[in-house]
Amino acid sequence: MEEAAASERKRPRGGGMDPSTAAAPPSTSAAAAAAGEAQYVYLPVADALKAPGARVCLFAAVSEIGAAVRSRGTDFTLTLRIVDQSRASGISVTFFADNTALLPCVRSSGDVISLHNVVITMHHGEFFVTYNKKFSSFALFEGKVSTECRPYQRYMKYHGNKYDNEILTQMRMWLVHNPPGLKDLELQLRTIKSDSTFDLVCKVLDVHEASNGVWILYVWDGTDTPVTELPMIFDTKSVSPPPLHLEGAPLPREVLCTLPCVGSVLRVFSNRFFKEILHLQKGIYWARFCNITCKQEFGMWKGVLLPSSRVRLLSNEDGNVVDRLKLFDSRIASQIHRQPMASLPSASDIADVEYERVGYTTLMESLTHGEVTHKFKTLVRVVAAHPRRASDLCSLLAGNCCLRLTLEDPTARIHAYIHKDDGAKFFGGFLTAEALTRKMNKLLGIPEDTEEGAPLTRNPPWIWCCLKSYRLDKNDPWGTRRYRVFGTEIRD
Numbered sequence: 001m002e003e004a005a006a007s008e009r010k011r012p013r014g015g016g017m018d019p020s021t022a023a024a025p026p027s028t029s030a031a032a033a034a035a036g037e038a039q040y041v042y043l044p045v046a047d048a049l050k051a052p053g054a055r056v057c058l059f060a061a062v063s064e065i066g067a068a069v070r071s072r073g074t075d076f077t078l079t080l081r082i083v084d085q086s087r088a089s090g091i092s093v094t095f096f097a098d099n100t101a102l103l104p105c106v107r108s109s110g111d112v113i114s115l116h117n118v119v120i121t122m123h124h125g126e127f128f129v130t131y132n133k134k135f136s137s138f139a140l141f142e143g144k145v146s147t148e149c150r151p152y153q154r155y156m157k158y159h160g161n162k163y164d165n166e167i168l169t170q171m172r173m174w175l176v177h178n179p180p181g182l183k184d185l186e187l188q189l190r191t192i193k194s195d196s197t198f199d200l201v202c203k204v205l206d207v208h209e210a211s212n213g214v215w216i217l218y219v220w221d222g223t224d225t226p227v228t229e230l231p232m233i234f235d236t237k238s239v240s241p242p243p244l245h246l247e248g249a250p251l252p253r254e255v256l257c258t259l260p261c262v263g264s265v266l267r268v269f270s271n272r273f274f275k276e277i278l279h280l281q282k283g284i285y286w287a288r289f290c291n292i293t294c295k296q297e298f299g300m301w302k303g304v305l306l307p308s309s310r311v312r313l314l315s316n317e318d319g320n321v322v323d324r325l326k327l328f329d330s331r332i333a334s335q336i337h338r339q340p341m342a343s344l345p346s347a348s349d350i351a352d353v354e355y356e357r358v359g360y361t362t363l364m365e366s367l368t369h370g371e372v373t374h375k376f377k378t379l380v381r382v383v384a385a386h387p388r389r390a391s392d393l394c395s396l397l398a399g400n401c402c403l404r405l406t407l408e409d410p411t412a413r414i415h416a417y418i419h420k421d422d423g424a425k426f427f428g429g430f431l432t433a434e435a436l437t438r439k440m441n442k443l444l445g446i447p448e449d450t451e452e453g454a455p456l457t458r459n460p461p462w463i464w465c466c467l468k469s470y471r472l473d474k475n476d477p478w479g480t481r482r483y484r485v486f487g488t489e490i491r492d
Contacts, residue, residue, distance in 0.1 A: 040116055040160075042167060044086035048120055049127050058115045058129070059167050060084040061143060063180030064312045065109060067279040068100045075133070078103045082113060082129075083180050084171070090180075093118065093129040095138075102133070105153055107317035109288075110143040110179055112171050114151075116158060145172045188324070189264055190223035190341055192294045192301065200289040200303070201320045202266070204280040205259055206251075215277060217268040217303075218259070219289075222328030224341040224410035225264040225301045229457040230383055232446070253478060258283065261365040262338050263328065264410045268292070268303035276311045286314040286321045299383055300413070335360060339379055340410050340462060347379055348461035350442060354487035355466055364411035366469065372477040375468040380407040381460040382443040390433035393440065396423040397430050405485065407465070416467055416483040428489050439490050464488070 040057040048056040064081035071077040075096045083090035097103045116137045119130045137158035139151035149165040185198035202219035209215055290310040294303050331337045361376035384406035395401045403418040418426050445460035466487035472480035
């Protein structure tokens with residue numbers, strides 16, 4: 001090992017180029033060389049690009065983290081993107097190694113990497129940095145100013161010197177005001193907007209390819225998407241299909257049971273395949289979706305990847321990921337904060353329930369419940385009802401039909417039925433057609449007409465509701481599972 005280290009110290013460094021301002025001064029360099037220390041001249045990225053083919057040393061921040069994959073040969077490869085003061089747009093660095101343990105394992109974007117004896121190459125008119133496993137080496141440092149200067153990962157052939165600490169400190173100070181990848185329009189799911197572009201940091205829970213070649217990514221960050229205003233025109237498409245469906249069919253139960261029970265799951269659509277999908281299909285990665293847009297469709301949110309969108313894989317130790325997980329842990333620690341964010345500080349008081357002292361349950365918690373039959377109390381919006389004409393509601397009270405409600409909370413959307421025996425209880429007695437219509441409009445968020453004319457959208461209130469699930473066929477209990485409203489009464 002000592003012979004290898006000696007050989008590394010004797011090897012000439014790349015390029016007789018002007019040293020960066022971060023390099024050690026000549027006098028100290030000469031003294032260090034006399035003492036037998038390895039010496040490296042670190043170049044700004046912009047200067048290194050002026051010497052393609054030469055071996056150079058770089059000190060930069062990691063802005064994008066790729067995933068390790070097997071190359072076309074026997075090696076494993078990984079690509080990072082690095083930035084420094086001289087080149088904010090950055091440059092890609094491609095690493096090769098015999099196994100993944102020898103590749104950089106970056107904890108967080110914004111961490112700092114020191115690269116020794118890498119080569120500037122050009123491919124299709126674009127510059128790249130190539131890491132050669134035979135003579136290149138690296139070290140990774142945390143990007144936070146308050147941390148120590150010891151690397152948290154170091155390639156076995158890497159040799160630094162005491163002047164590296166000064167360069168590292170300067171890089172960390174620069175990162176305080178220039179964090180890579182951070183945009184003013186970096187949003188959480190709770191603050192997404194229609195018809196604008198922004199960045200999202202989310203965990204990718206599942207990935208599916210539809211029959212039409214569209215990729216659907218199910219993403220989550222622990223918060224709730226904003227409530228949507230629904231159209232006043234009632235039709236079968238205005239509130240269908242439910243959000244956790246794939247091509248009209250529910251997600252398989254084994255997939256559904258892997259989804260979080262608190263916080264919204266957003267579907268993100270992509271018309272093109274991208275290489276990160278291979279890793280995101282594992283359901284373990286967080287990612288930054290850059291320049292994504294969202295829109296409302298069927299009264300639900302959907303994300304759309306644009307031609308200019310990019311997807312960057314993130315480590316579980318990335319600062320953005322850690323912050324979101326801390327917020328989620330704080331949220332689920334409180335029974336109140338587990339409730340829909342849009343319902344706080346208090347839900348509507350237009351409904352009374354029998355089980356007032358029973359705890360709150362999300363729709364997703366019930367959908368993934370271990371047994372088919374399940375009684376619970378939840379907080380939902382009634383986004384649709386069928387039938388809803390006054391004559392049909394009167395038939396319900398007479399015991400001649402049942403009413404199907406479409407209920408939603410931030411985690412799911414389901415159908416729940418009011419059976420003929422429960423109709424009078426739900427509406428608070430045998431009411432006139434006018435009174436029934438008034439209560440139904442209140443549930444659906446239909447405002448009364450004003451002097452300005454009828455509104456174009458509606459916003460249903462949040463109501464407490466008791467539900468129970470049951471099966472229609474004992475031979476197919478999960479496939480024939482249904483929900484029924486009980487113990488709930490709408491106030492006047």
